[in-house]
Amino acid sequence: MRATRPSRDSAAPQLAALAGLFADETRAACLLALLDGRAWTAGELARCAGVAASTASEHLGKLVAGGLLTEERQGRHRYVRLADDRVAQLVEDLAAHAAPRVERPRTLRASSAGSAMARGRTCYDHLAGRLGIAITDALTRRALLRQDTGFALTDAGLRWFDESGIRLERAGRRPLARGCLDWTERRPHLAGAAGAALCRHVLDAGWCVRIGSERAVKVTDTGARALTDLLGIDAAALP
Amino acid sequence: MRATRPSRDSAAPQLAALAGLFADETRAACLLALLDGRAWTAGELARCAGVAASTASEHLGKLVAGGLLTEERQGRHRYVRLADDRVAQLVEDLAAHAAPRVERPRTLRASSAGSAMARGRTCYDHLAGRLGIAITDALTRRALLRQDTGFALTDAGLRWFDESGIRLERAGRRPLARGCLDWTERRPHLAGAAGAALCRHVLDAGWCVRIGSERAVKVTDTGARALTDLLGIDAAALP
DNA sequence: CGAACCCTTCGGTCCGCACCGAACCTTCCC
DNA sequence: GGGAAGGTTCGGTGCGGACCGAAGGGTTCG
Numbered sequence: 001m002r003a004t005r006p007s008r009d010s011a012a013p014q015l016a017a018l019a020g021l022f023a024d025e026t027r028a029a030c031l032l033a034l035l036d037g038r039a040w041t042a043g044e045l046a047r048c049a050g051v052a053a054s055t056a057s058e059h060l061g062k063l064v065a066g067g068l069l070t071e072e073r074q075g076r077h078r079y080v081r082l083a084d085d086r087v088a089q090l091v092e093d094l095a096a097h098a099a100p101r102v103e104r105p106r107t108l109r110a111s112s113a114g115s116a117m118a119r120g121r122t123c124y125d126h127l128a129g130r131l132g133i134a135i136t137d138a139l140t141r142r143a144l145l146r147q148d149t150g151f152a153l154t155d156a157g158l159r160w161f162d163e164s165g166i167r168l169e170r171a172g173r174r175p176l177a178r179g180c181l182d183w184t185e186r187r188p189h190l191a192g193a194a195g196a197a198l199c200r201h202v203l204d205a206g207w208c209v210r211i212g213s214e215r216a217v218k219v220t221d222t223g224a225r226a227l228t229d230l231l232g233i234d235a236a237a238l239p
Numbered sequence: 240m241r242a243t244r245p246s247r248d249s250a251a252p253q254l255a256a257l258a259g260l261f262a263d264e265t266r267a268a269c270l271l272a273l274l275d276g277r278a279w280t281a282g283e284l285a286r287c288a289g290v291a292a293s294t295a296s297e298h299l300g301k302l303v304a305g306g307l308l309t310e311e312r313q314g315r316h317r318y319v320r321l322a323d324d325r326v327a328q329l330v331e332d333l334a335a336h337a338a339p340r341v342e343r344p345r346t347l348r349a350s351s352a353g354s355a356m357a358r359g360r361t362c363y364d365h366l367a368g369r370l371g372i373a374i375t376d377a378l379t380r381r382a383l384l385r386q387d388t389g390f391a392l393t394d395a396g397l398r399w400f401d402e403s404g405i406r407l408e409r410a411g412r413r414p415l416a417r418g419c420l421d422w423t424e425r426r427p428h429l430a431g432a433a434g435a436a437l438c439r440h441v442l443d444a445g446w447c448v449r450i451g452s453e454r455a456v457k458v459t460d461t462g463a464r465a466l467t468d469l470l471g472i473d474a475a476a477l478p
Numbered sequence: 479c480g481a482a483c484c485c486t487t488c489g490g491t492c493c494g495c496a497c498c499g500a501a502c503c504t505t506c507c508c
Numbered sequence: 509g510g511g512a513a514g515g516t517t518c519g520g521t522g523c524g525g526a527c528c529g530a531a532g533g534g535t536t537c538g
Contacts, residue, residue: 016267020258055528097326099254150391150417151391296517
């Protein structure tokens with residue numbers, strides 16, 4: 001048994017316990033998969049992580065008990081999803097710090113498979129990849145978003161969301177705008193309540209569609225026109 | 240041996256490995272202690288964490304190898320500090336997520352010892368506690384800092400730093416302003432390059448002094464006057 | 479009702495690792 | 509030079525936990 005000194009205050013055990021939830025390859029793989037913001041069944045995650053169903057079940061139990069996931073049982077299925085945007089942010093932050101290297105795809109096949117994700121994808125509940133960066137940059141160029149002194153919408157930005165018919169959830173403690181480091185672009189894209197609202201609108205309006213059942217998304221023709229109109233994004237620059 | 244499925248991409252092992260560095264009580268205690276931004280010797284950290292010197296040495300080796308700490312050897316001493324502000328932010332984020340409870344001090348002694356920290360302290364390289372919050376609020380009230388649509392300095396805020404003679408480091412990729420969740424106040428205070436510059440100035444100008452060798456700081460009389468002049472902070476409201 | 483399916487619980491195995499004390503190295507000081 | 513102090517390396521110990529397969533409980537569907 002280890003000595004408990006007074007200076008070892010109560011924060012360290014809690015920090016270690018939280019980190020311990022991430023500190024397993026299988027659980028990490030589950031959390032990364034769940035970063036798409038959707039609910040997965042226990043079996044899907046087990047296959048995704050490459051472990052037996054019983055093993056995955058135990059891991060999910062720990063993640064739920066630790067407050068990182070919420071579960072929803074429907075019939076014989078157990079759906080789990082990330083508990084909230086704060087957890088998603090934590091996973092993103094850790095992943096961004098863990099993978100500081102820019103990976104060059106080795107083969108043509110890997111390159112094209114990866115590039116669908118690199119072109120555009122969802123990151124929990126907002127847009128990422130070159131698409132997310134292009135939108136974030138366009139907002140910044142039009143002085144709707146301010147990145148030089150921090151990360152915040154401007155008054156013009158608030159008006160733009162209002163005039164575009166994108167309703168912002170200003171309730172709750174979630175920040176309106178937040179920078180989220182993009183894995184592939186290594187630069188921040190728009191996250192927070194505004195990023196979520198924008199992503200929802202873009203998907204609802206049919207400006208973007210999901211590719212298969214993956215996180216990758218692609219811009220539709222309507223979407224390209226709309227983005228050009230609203231943000232002056234050059235259609236040729238869109239992924 | 241576990242099967243390595245294709246879907247278990249390269250990110251999960253890296254994420255798990257990084258989290259593993261935090262997932263030990265002793266290492267967590269070291270990282271939290273190092274959050275004061277200063278360099279500690281291996282022996283100090285060993286005593287702080289309540290383990291043998293040999294044990295601490297091994298832990299520090301792992302943290303350095305993992306890129307979380309940098310070391311500097313001087314004579315027979317081994318000084319370690321957090322590698323950079325990104326690491327500090329990661330520790331803060333994890334700690335903030337791990338300790339969602341507000342702890343009520345049990346004894347009078349603990350209360351007074353704790354309240355020095357609660358009144359004002361440094362958090363890596365910026366100010367925290369009620370002092371940090373008071374300054375952040377004052378900046379916000381005077382429209383020098385914008386928190387309602389994200390977290391960024393305003394143009395007036397840039398001018399204020401310039402006119403106050405607080406030089407901002409705008410080089411590097413570090414954001415100028417960033418919100419850092421305050422442990423004791425449960426609200427964000429100013430971090431980032433601006434928070435660091437402000438903290439440095441406040442200490443250099445003698446507006447605040449460190450209490451003993453701890454993280455806690457207290458406002459001097461000169462400091463109280465200066466803060467009232469510059470930011471309109473009510474001296475009575477200062478900790 | 480029985481079969482197929484999804485998930486969980488339970489035993490049991492095995493590996494990793496946090497820990498300590500002892501020995502050793504280096505630096506500093508008398 | 510000798511001794512003290514800070515730090516590291518090395519064996520050895522013990523616990524925690526990740527894993528699997530088998531068995532069992534619900535749920536759905538034929």
